[in-house]
């Protein structure tokens with residue numbers, strides 16, 4: 001067991017999986033010699049060689065398209081999209097192809113593929129280096145979308161994603177890379193995709209969230225504890241498939257639900273989670289479901305006051321939770 | 328490669344030559360100041376034009392900002408200055424202030440745009456501007472407007488589908504478009520040899536039925552001449568031209584990069600010798616168009632402008648947080 005950053009947990013898992021399965025390859029823009037723009041893949045090309053950790057041309061559609069072909073022909077590609085914001089040239093390959101191939105071939109073909117991409121804001125990344133794109137993909141049956149919120153989960157979820165026989169999008173919050181630290185066992189372990197985790201037990205209200213917001217919710221919960229408000233935190237970990245059972249369980253337990261995400265409000269994961277609770281647990285609720293999310297603007301601006309106004313912060317979470325607790 | 332010997336016949340007089348030199352020097356000086364502001368913690372992000380000023384000013388100087396449009400990319404400080412952005416405008420963007428003409432501080436620095444200056448607003452995902460520039464050129468053609476459109480991008484970005492789709496569209500419709508590839512040999516850390524299996528991006532033009540030419544970015548007049556030629560073709564209705572400019576990136580990719588892991592100091596040092604600013608000054612002196620004293624005066628003037636722009640932008644206001652929701656739609 002070692003204490004690692006979120007970033008190190010991802011890197012060490014990639015290393016462990018590359019050692020374990022020689023069908024696995026990593027490629028993408030700058031992932032080889034440079035070790036990735038965030039250094040996630042640093043040292044991997046030196047260890048595994050240029051045939052397994054590969055600098056690719058600057059072309060996301062080709063990155064994902066070739067990964068689909070390589071996966072179909074026996075490799076386990078784990079390509080990186082340099083920023084989630086630049087996944088869009090590959091949308092056709094991801095949504096029309098990777099997601100639909102098993103279904104359209106009546107089960108004849110499968111695409112065991114993991115697409116890693118850093119996402120999220122609060123890092124002065126402006127409109128095109130701050131986006132949260134998970135809801136777009138979570139809408140698509142055939143894809144799985146996982147978003148770890150701790151170093152421990154980062155490892156177990158990544159190993160599961162790589163082992164999975166279907167396409168998985170694995171989103172890493174860039175503000176979490178170096179700020180989050182935690183204990184990570186050395187040995188390989190799997191965290192099932194589609195399983196949420198109760199990160200904190202509480203009784204007055206539930207915060208359902210994922211990604212960087214898990215740690216922000218934890219900070220808010222600590223503040224609120226001092227004020228006598230007991231907060232439960234459910235980390236979804238996968239936004240597709242959702243862990244319906246865990247969502248309903250916490251809603252029934254506390255009767256008050258605050259859903260938090262950085263992605264913008266409308267059409268976000270929060271809408272789906274609310275619908276599930278409204279459908280299956282309405283009469284357990286003591287207050288309307290509350291959502292706290294990024295505002296409905298096209299993307300996060302750069303200028304510090306605007307970026308701050310956009311970002312969901314521990315303070316904003318605490319404020320929303322206070323209101324809900326009082327209801 | 329086209330040479331630059333034919334000064335006479337290029338339609339350049341001494342004042343235009345001085346203007347071109349001025350814009351290169353100004354671009355470099357502003358860029359250097361941005362890095363200082365970055366190190367001082369006053370600016371979170373810098374992406375540089377340094378090394379590419381000859382390419383940028385050579386192209387822009389052959390265009391007519393009153394009728395032509397540009398759809399530049401993030402390194403094109405030289406282009407946007409030539410098209411009318413002032414040093415103050417640039418610094419307002421660099422420091423993310425409300426009065427930044429490109430985006431009101433919303434975009435990262437170097438994401439230029441201004442309708443008034445015929446500079447198309449640009450994003451970060453590379454190559455998206457190519458089909459858009461073709462669209463601007465198409466509208467210009469259909470509306471029988473005077474003028475051409477220039478769009479530029481890095482060599483690595485020519486691997487994107489949108490580059491190829493835009494090239495094809497422009498060629499099919501014989502659009503008045505000039506596609507400029509500023510080939511600095513790297514896409515962040517990835518050398519050209521890993522980006523593509525060709526030496527000259529210009530050969531891609533042939534596949535779409537348009538001419539592709541190669542010029543050296545340190546040869547300002549050659550760049551100017553190639554662009555002037557492409558513009559002439561475009562105005563004559565002969566369609567688009569691809570110009571590949573072999574150039575250099577004197578800095579890391581951006582202030583977030585560290586280039587020591589993928590290129591040696593020796594390589595960089597050698598590249599820095601091929602500097603358009605330096606070479607052009609020498610040439611001007613040889614032609615007796617320039618001397619040390621005038622050079623000093625010009626640099627003094629530029630320094631003053633950069634200081635003024637910095638002070639002005641530092642004193643300017645940030646956007647008000649209440650404007651976060653403005654301009655999502657037209658209301």
Ligand SMILES: Cc1ncc(C[n+]2csc(CCOP(=O)(O)OP(=O)(O)O)c2C)c(N)n1
Pocket residue numbers: 029058060082086089402451452453480481482483484485509511512513514515576580
């Ligand atoms: C679609 C897309 N993918 C990835 C990136 C990240 N990125 C920014 S610049 C860059 C390299 C561009 O290289 P090149 O086109 O040669 O231009 P240069 O920066 O060298 O001038 C990359 C990969 C991006 N901006 N857009």
Ligand SMILES: [Mg+2]
Pocket residue numbers: 481482483509510511512513514515
């Ligand atoms: Mg380049």
